Amino acid sequence: MLSVCRQYIKDIHQAEDIMITAFMKVFTNLKNFQHNGSFEGWIRRIIINECISHIRVQKKVVFIEEEHCFEESFNI
Numbered sequence: 001m002l003s004v005c006r007q008y009i010k011d012i013h014q015a016e017d018i019m020i021t022a023f024m025k026v027f028t029n030l031k032n033f034q035h036n037g038s039f040e041g042w043i044r045r046i047i048i049n050e051c052i053s054h055i056r057v058q059k060k061v062v063f064i065e066e067e068h069c070f071e072e073s074f075n076i
Contacts, residue, residue: 001047008051022050 001022005015026043033042 004047018050018054022047
């Protein structure tokens with residue numbers, strides 16, 4: 001599952017932290033697994049959602065102030 005995290009998170013240490021957090025969610029919500037699909041797919045979906053949540057939190061908004069300079073040219 002670390003390789004799944006690494007597809008979204010390039011830093012190995014952050015990927016490990018996110019994977020551990022995701023596995024904590026897996027173990028705390030194990031009773032909610034409904035046996036409709038594969039267990040591995042269920043875990044993978046939780047890990048992917050955790051990675052996406054981390055990316056959303058870390059996403060920084062940068063505002064760039066652009067100055068538009070207009071040259072006035074007069075054709076007489």
